[in-house]
Amino acid sequence: MSIRQTNFDLKEEIRDYWSRRSQTFDLAFGHRIPRGPEFDAWQQPIRDHLGPTPLRVLELACGTGEVTALIHDLGHDVTALDFSEAMLSVAKAKHAGKDRLRFVLADAENPMEPDACYDAIICRHLVWTLTDPAKAFGEWHRVLKPGGTLLVFDGDWAKPTRLGRAAAWLIRRIDRFCGADRHYDGAMSERHSAIMSALPFGAGLRPDDLIPQLKQAGFVDFEISSHGPIAKAQRRGANLRNKLRTLVYRRFILVAKSAGASHGGEA
Incomplete structure (x- = not known):
């Protein structure tokens, strides 16, 4: 399957x-974050890096609003943004009637929000999908207040770890004998792969790839932490196939600070 190469066509795809x-x-x-140990594990980095004081938070690519709940439940004012109307409709229904919460139909690479208006930006599994990372990071720096926090949950979805290759082999065997999990990218996995191959981070996303571009956009004070506590919580109560899925790819949590009000400065 081929993907047309202009950014516009790729974004529409x-x-x-x-x-x-x-x-x-x-x-x-x-994708879903059930209440309990997994919810707590996802929420802990937000607690650690945003602190107890209510902040104005921009959540990019909010999808169905799972991470939205993590942020909102901590008392923050949340603007949750996504460029899929279908995803936003699910998220809005899930969070109907809540105050301190605004949903916006917009592109995470061009959020169209005012300068220096957010204390923090949070995104999960977004960065690897960016068609123009440099532009996106510049925009994110622009809308953050000086000293604001960028919190990224992501991973290298292109290259399984050594242990991950063994886990993926076992998953294929389970799929063969038990039937494929139709909700896990399912029938669109070929399409997913075609999209991924056309993206700047399609060959893999690692902190070493990400940090230089974020520095160029004006971010400083980088901290990388392990996704391990979240994966451990995900394995609690999961079936064997899903436990194995937590081992396939190397995931990470990256935190950075906005250096100041100027756009595109060097760190």
Whole structure:
């Protein structure tokens, strides 16, 4: 399957892909964040890096609003942004009637929000999908207040770890004998791969790839922490196939600070 190479066409392909997945997205392991140990594990880095004082937070690519709940439950004012109307409709229904919460239909690479208006930006599994990372990071720096926090949950989805290759082999065997998990990228996995191959981070996303570009956009004070506590919580109560899925790829949590009000400065 081929993907047309202009950014516009690629963005439309990505939008359509995620929109088609919106109604079943929460059924896929690793996307829904159930209350309990997993919810607490995802929320802990937000607690650690944003602190107890209520802040203005921009959540990019909010999807069905799972991470939105993590942020909002800590008392922050949240603007949750996504460029898929279908995803936003699910998120809005999930969070109907809540105050301190605004949903916006917009592109995470061009959020169209005022300068220096947010204390923090949070995104999960977004960065690897960016079609123009340098532009996106410049925009994120622009809308953050000086000293504001960028918190990124992501991973290298292109290259399994050594242990991950063994885990992926076992997953394929389980799929063969038990039937494929139709909610885990399912019938659109070929389409997913085609989109990924056309992206700047399609060959893999690692902190060493990300930090230089964020520095160029004006971010400083980088901290990388392990996704391990989240993966451990995900394995609690999961079946064997889903436990194995937590081992396939190397995931990470990256935190950075906005250096100041100027756009595109060197760190």
